[in-house]
Amino acid sequence: MSAGKSSPNIVFASVIAFLISAGWAANHFASVLVVLREDWEMSTLLVNSAYGIYALGLFPCLIAGGLVADRFGSRPAVLLGSTVAMLGNAALMFWQQNTVVLLTARFVIGLGVGLVVSAGTAWAGRLRGASGTTLAGIFLTSGFMLGPIASGIIAHLVSAHYAIYIPYIASIALSVAAIMYSFRAGDVPNFHEVQVVPEQDAPAGVEAEAPAPVIEKSGAKALFTAFPMGLWVFASMTSAVVVLAGRVGNHFESSAFMPGVAAVVAFGSGLIIQALGRHFHFGPVSGVIGAVCSATGFVLTALGGATPSLVVFVVAAIFLGLAYGLCLREGLLDVDTFSPPEKRGSVIGVYYVATYIGFGFPPLIEWLDGYVGPSPPYWVLASLALVSAVIRTVQIRSGYLVRK
Structure with missing residues (x-):
């Protein structure tokens, strides 16, 4: 379908399809890694590294995707990334037993997802403004949630042999469907519509309304406000879906379904709070609450130690999910509000780099466990999350962080 004949709603639906399939492609491995660890006897450090190395591929392509979106448009980057x-x-489906292929393919997936996330979010923002940006976060979250849930159900219902193949087929099918739909949907022209409203004198005896405050737009301000939020997005979520799910799995003969349970609780909490924030128009202070929720989840994880109870697991996952949802939403809104339109894609890319630093935490915490135990790293993370809450509070009270 040509750009001139495309409907913005149809194009936006194609963007949503790309974001859901990208989130699914990235995160369904959370349940597969349990099968690799328990039934294929791969080490915990190796499978957690395979989960986290994906973030190394993300970093350069999050930046590249944003730059390409600013310069050439989002659709080419999103199609390539998907x-x-x-x-x-596909490589993992056939050769994941090989350590080199396992790590390399996860890195390659990170490259692709990085392009989709940054360019896709910029694309959604171009089509629908701030509403599109927040919806992009919601549907990306949906993909992150549905992937491990589906993989966990499959792993629990079928034999280990099929459990490490079928999830990849589902992910590949989703990616193919999104690509084919985009070829039909096309894109709409990239332009910025500017409406000029003529000034009118106020009626006699009626005091004229004060003009709306002018918001300073710069990439630096967008990142100064968004970065402290971004740090706790996936740091919170991977702590629930990988670390906590792995630790509480010691209570069960097979823990292959636990990442799926963690995804339901944590991503479900994140989805609900993002939807509520969009409906009730949560302000910047919700970012402070998000950082405090992250700190609370980290404290509970530290208190749970190597074998947390099911109650600690559920409550911590809820707090970590709330932190994910609030911090992701507030960071994206800061970027949308304060970044110049011509630099928005690249600023989104840098912001997402901050969020995906958290994907490196599971292997780091597994490595530190042998030296300091399971709890001290989470006491440190809780303290740092509180620092972010203080920084955002200062930004709000000083008038630096004001959104219309």
Whole structure:
């Protein structure tokens, strides 16, 4: 379908399809890694590294995707990224038993997903403004949640042999469907519509309304406000879906379904709070609450130690999910509000780099466990999350962080 004949709603639906499939492609591995660890006897450090190395591929392509979106438009970067992520999952489906292929393919998936996330979010923002940006976060979260849930159900219902193949087929099928739908949907022209409203004198005896405050727009301000939020997005979520799910799995003969349970609780909490925030128009202070929720989840994880109870697991996952949802939403809104339109894609890319630092935490915490035990790293993370809450509070009270 040509750009001139495309409907913005149809194009936006194609963007949503790309974001859901990208989140699924990235995160369905959370349940597969349990099968690799328990039934294929791969080490915990190796499978957690395979989960986290994906973030190394993300970093350069989050930046590149944003730059390409600013310069050439979002659709080419998103199409390329979705194709690359699909090929990475295809390689894993056939050769994941090979350590080199396992790590390399996860890295390649990160490259592809990075392009889709930054360029896709910029694309959604271009089509629908701030509403599109927040919806992009919601549907990306949906993909992150549904992937491990589906993989966990499959792993629990079928034999280990099939449990490490079928999830990849589902992910590849979603990517193919999103690509094919985009070829039909096309895109709409990239332009910025500017409406000029003529000034009118106020009626006699009626005091004129004060003009709306002018919001300073710069990439630096967008990142100064968004970065302290971004740090706790996936740091919170991976702590629930990978670390906590792995530790509480010691209570069960097979823990292959636990990442799926963690995804339901944590991502479900994140989805609900993002939807509520969009409906009730939560202000910047909700970012402070998000950082405090992250700190609370980290404290509970530290208190749970190596074998947390099911109650600690559920409550911590709820707090970590709330932190994910609030911090992701507030960071994206800061970027949308304060970044110049011509630099928005690249600023979104840098912001998402901050969020995906958290994907490196599971292997780091597993490595530190042998030296300091399971709890001290989470006491440190809780303290740092509180520092972010203080920084955002100061930004709000000083008048530096004001959104219309």
